[in-house]
Amino acid sequence: MGGPPDGSPSGGAALRVRGLVKRYGPRTAVDGMDLDVTAGGVTALLGPNGAGKTTTVECCLGLRRPDGGSVRVLGREVAGAVPDADHRSAVGAMLQDGGLPTSARPLRLLRHLARLHAAPRDVDALAERLGVPAFAGTSVRRLSGGQRQRLALAAALVGRPRLLFLDEPTAGLDPAARLVVWELVREAVGEGAGVLLTTHDLDEAERLADHVVIVDGGRAIAAGAPGELVAGASASVRFTASPGLDLAPLRQALSEEVAVAEPSPGSYVVSGAVDPQVVAGVTSWCAQRGVMPQALSVGRPSLEEVFLDLTGRRLR
Numbered sequence: 639m640g641g642p643p644d645g646s647p648s649g650g651a652a653l654r655v656r657g658l659v660k661r662y663g664p665r666t667a668v669d670g671m672d673l674d675v676t677a678g679g680v681t682a683l684l685g686p687n688g689a690g691k692t693t694t695v696e697c698c699l700g701l702r703r704p705d706g707g708s709v710r711v712l713g714r715e716v717a718g719a720v721p722d723a724d725h726r727s728a729v730g731a732m733l734q735d736g737g738l739p740t741s742a743r744p745l746r747l748l749r750h751l752a753r754l755h756a757a758p759r760d761v762d763a764l765a766e767r768l769g770v771p772a773f774a775g776t777s778v779r780r781l782s783g784g785q786r787q788r789l790a791l792a793a794a795l796v797g798r799p800r801l802l803f804l805d806e807p808t809a810g811l812d813p814a815a816r817l818v819v820w821e822l823v824r825e826a827v828g829e830g831a832g833v834l835l836t837t838h839d840l841d842e843a844e845r846l847a848d849h850v851v852i853v854d855g856g857r858a859i860a861a862g863a864p865g866e867l868v869a870g871a872s873a874s875v876r877f878t879a880s881p882g883l884d885l886a887p888l889r890q891a892l893s894e895e896v897a898v899a900e901p902s903p904g905s906y907v908v909s910g911a912v913d914p915q916v917v918a919g920v921t922s923w924c925a926q927r928g929v930m931p932q933a934l935s936v937g938r939p940s941l942e943e944v945f946l947d948l949t950g951r952r953l954r
């Protein structure tokens with residue numbers, strides 16, 4: 639099944655962003671961003687710190703006014719517009735700062751939010767799954783970080799939004815809570831919601847997302863299904879050893895169709911037309927020099943390696 643002619647994923651569009659620009663004074667935080675979320679699909683927005691992910695989400699939610707471009711939420715242009723009640727009730731968001739009233743009590747807050755929606759989820763069942771009863775009477779300001787996040791997810795889901803923004807939903811959650819969050823997201827998607835997921839957890843992106851957008855410098859630098867992004871990268875031999883090995887003899891020993899690099903100290907990658915001869919060439923070069931290659935692997939890179947290759951390994 640092919641996608642629409644503009645290259646976006648197939649299925650109804652829950653969110654369509656084109657050429658989004660947002661500046662903070664002289665700094666351009668978002669610089670011509672394109673992205674799509676389909677109804678019943680999860681798009682993961684991946685990118686290094688400061689890449690412009692949160693700013694993009696905030697523009698989509700109407701929390702920041704874009705300087706350019708178009709944002710269509712559930713078919714309606716919202717860039718620069720004040721969201722109306724219909725629009726607000728169709729969109730759910732779990733943001734990093736929570737945005738929950740600090741003096742509210744969790745269960746009462748969820749019941750209140752449920753009343754604002756036409757067809758809310760069963761509050762008790764949702765609260766139970768996220769373990770809210772254990773801290774139902776504690777005010778939001780006294781909750782632990784993880785409890786606040788679980789409550790924020792419940793608050794985002796309670797109105798059955800058709801488009802859901804999740805900004806690092808499982809960062810700092812314990813493993814059991816992480817699994818529950820993933821389950822709830824999958825269920826919402828199964829009911830037809832579109833999800834824009836911002837995460838630094840590439841395992842989470844691979845598990846949940848059917849579409850991945852890698853962002854750097856405020857724009858999308860790669861997009862596709864996780865499997866496509868990985869398949870598009872060339873096969874490689876990777877190993878770690880002491881840093882600063884002289885790679886010139888290895889380059890000479892291998893065919894010209896492969897590239898040899900040390901992208902970070904002590905981490906070596908041989909990529910290109912990798913075949914059994916290349917693997918043998920690498921291991922015999924190591925043997926000749928008395929180098930023990932650690933964590934030697936051959937094959938397609940993981941999504942994490944694709945991400946690091948595209949965005950670089952240096953902190954900015």
Ligand SMILES: Nc1ncnc2c1ncn2[C@@H]1O[C@H](COP(=O)(O)OP(=O)(O)OP(=O)(O)O)[C@@H](O)[C@H]1O
Nearest residue numbers: 662665666667685686687688689690691692693694
């Ligand atoms: N309110 C603000 N005023 C000025 N600059 C800002 C503001 N918010 C963000 N920025 C800058 O805009 C750029 C993008 O920030 P943003 O928070 O969107 O990145 P991000 O991809 O969400 O990062 P992270 O992964 O760290 O959450 C950064 O350079 C940041 O310093």
